[in-house]
Amino acid sequence: MLKGFVFDLDGVITDTARYHYEAWKHVAQEEAGITINESVNEQLKGLSRMDSLETILKFGHKENRYTDTEKAVMASEKNDYYLKLIKNMTPKDILPGMKDFLKALHEAGYRASIASASKNAPTIIDRLGLTTSFDGIVDPSLLKKGKPDPEIFERAAELLQFDNSEVVGLEDASAGIAGINAAGQFSVGIGDKTILKDADLIFPSTADVDLKAIEKAFNDQNN
Ligand code: BG6
Numbered sequence: 001m002l003k004g005f006v007f008d009l010d011g012v013i014t015d016t017a018r019y020h021y022e023a024w025k026h027v028a029q030e031e032a033g034i035t036i037n038e039s040v041n042e043q044l045k046g047l048s049r050m051d052s053l054e055t056i057l058k059f060g061h062k063e064n065r066y067t068d069t070e071k072a073v074m075a076s077e078k079n080d081y082y083l084k085l086i087k088n089m090t091p092k093d094i095l096p097g098m099k100d101f102l103k104a105l106h107e108a109g110y111r112a113s114i115a116s117a118s119k120n121a122p123t124i125i126d127r128l129g130l131t132t133s134f135d136g137i138v139d140p141s142l143l144k145k146g147k148p149d150p151e152i153f154e155r156a157a158e159l160l161q162f163d164n165s166e167v168v169g170l171e172d173a174s175a176g177i178a179g180i181n182a183a184g185q186f187s188v189g190i191g192d193k194t195i196l197k198d199a200d201l202i203f204p205s206t207a208d209v210d211l212k213a214i215e216k217a218f219n220d221q222n223n
């Protein structure tokens with residue numbers, strides 16, 4: 001029986017993906033002379049800060065060039081740049097349809113938690129005015145492995161005290177869909193169906209996300 005929803009944040013509730021991209025583009029160019037493009041950015045979605053940096057350095061064939069201290073400095077510079085970009089976020093930055101979707105699922109008696117790789121998630125949720133919409137936020141610093149590992153989604157279901165089979169996970173990244181599937185949760189992809197092809201159900205955009213359609217697809221799969 002469906003009881004709850006586990007949400008990715010960046011690209012699902014708000015469009016911070018473009019800020020992450022802008023910040024990495026700046027730091028990769030300035031600090032490592034690496035020019036990243038949209039296709040590299042697609043691979044970064046859902047990855048932790050350090051895993052994102054490693055992916056960028058590998059793309060630029062510089063994976064063995066820097067010490068751990070130098071990499072920590074680059075990651076911290078990226079975060080400083082990112083924090084400046086998100087400074088003026090407000091509830092207006094909630095992606096189309098998501099506020100109504102959250103309202104609908106609460107009215108229907110479901111509970112929700114956040115499974116975001118971002119250490120900035122609590123700040124962003126607060127700026128969006130959504131703190132009371134979630135019953136828990138997974139702390140990514142306590143995880144052994146990041147997405148596509150299922151751990152973050154399993155923790156998010158635990159926060160709700162639900163079994164993995166009782167929750168739906170929503171994601172915009174293929175690494176996230178892989179994690180939701182590996183956790184044994186029902187996966188909902190939001191975005192390009194060629195990228196999110198492994199999701200149990202796909203909506204082209206957040207504005208299309210529909211509670212009744214999710215309930216139907218979930219029940220069809222579980223009956
Ligand atoms: C994820 C984003 O939600 O959070 C990634 O999709 C990002 O792009 C990751 O790297 C970590 O975010 P932060 O805010 O901890 O650097």
Ligand code: MG
Pocket residue numbers: 008009010011012045046171172173176
């Ligand atoms: Mg995302």
